[in-house]
Amino acid sequence: MTTHVEDSRLDGNAIGGLLSEVFALEMTAAVSTCAHCGAVNEIGRVQVYVHGPGTVVRCPECEQVLMRIVRGGGRYWLDMTGVRSLELSAQT
Numbered sequence: 414m415t416t417h418v419e420d421s422r423l424d425g426n427a428i429g430g431l432l433s434e435v436f437a438l439e440m441t442a443a444v445s446t447c448a449h450c451g452a453v454n455e456i457g458r459v460q461v462y463v464h465g466p467g468t469v470v471r472c473p474e475c476e477q478v479l480m481r482i483v484r485g486g487g488r489y490w491l492d493m494t495g496v497r498s499l500e501l502s503a504q505t
């Protein structure tokens with residue numbers, strides 16, 4: 414019996430609930446992996462710069478940008494290009 418990829422493919426609405434769970438979790442204990450140098454740090458340990466047009470988060474090891482967060486006009490923009498992965502505890 415063959416399983417077709419199309420049988421298990423849904424649109425993005427299918428992960429709405431899952432994303433709501435993830436982004437509601439306590440983030441300061443989340444563990445990020447830097448996409449540039451591979452350093453692993455809790456979010457509470459990263460370097461944060463708040464005096465630009467947005468908030469810039471840098472790796473404490475290589476100082477490359479992990480995240481950029483901009484809030485304005487009733488919206489958020491989140492650039493996580495510098496984070497290879499983010500590990501969060503499901504415990505609340």
Ligand SMILES: [Zn+2]
Nearest residue numbers: 447450472475
């Ligand atoms: Zn780094």
